[in-house]
Amino acid sequence: EPEVTQTPSHQVTQMGQEVILRCVPISNHLYFYWYRQILGQKVEFLVSFYNNEISEKSEIFDDQFSVERPDGSNFTLKIRSTKLEDSAMYFCASSAGGHSNQPQHFGDGTRLSIL
Amino acid sequence: DAKTTQPNSMESNEEEPVHLPCNHSTISGTDYIHWYRQLPSQGPEYVIHGLTSNVNNRMASLAIAEDRKSSTLILHRATLRDAAVYYCIPHSNTGNQFYFGTGTSLTVIP
DSSP states (O other), rough: OOEEEOOOOOEEOOTTEEEEEEEEOOTTEEEEEEEEEOHHHHSEEEEEEEEEEEEOTTTTTTTTEEEEOOOOOOEEEEEESOOOGGOEEEEEEEESSSTTTTTOEEEOEEEEEEE | HHHBBSEEEEEEEEHHHHHHEEOOTTOOOOEEEEEEEEOOTOOOOEEEEEEOOEEEEESSSEETTTTTTTEEEESSSSSSOOOOEEEEEEEEETTTTTOOOOOOOEEEEE
């Protein structure tokens, strides 16, 4: 069964450094998402991406964050200058469509630890 | 999106059926009801979704109340691998994002 894959599984970075989290969505999917989950808290939406542009973003997704689909397969989340509070699990997801009947399929996440 | 209410935790004996309830009284007419689960140290996993009719797949069944203000996820025979947090998520067409609540933490007792 096709799946969303994320790399790396764990990233440790010094505060203030840039970090790029990578995702390979399911191949025929058109909508891509990033969520995050701080330890012990809810899964929170960050951004959705369709047709090479951001379609929706949350308040968390400020100017320090950016997303890109650099080629036909990868989808990346960049945090320009990391802060301690960016430490979390980051989940990528994809869906075939944007309608409410379309499930989103999630990867197993990247654990980001900011020192 | 509609607010949901789920029990914080539930227990089930292995190989017995489990009924996980969810109230979503403010759901709108076009919102699909999605269920996801999250095993420890993993991403959310899609389980099932439906609009009005009851739905079955290889993982579970979804029973939706006639007024759509509540639904129940049914695991027919719980296994140890079903121990997870289960999320009920009404999803509208007005946005792409899924709103995850705190879910129900299911413990399966051998």
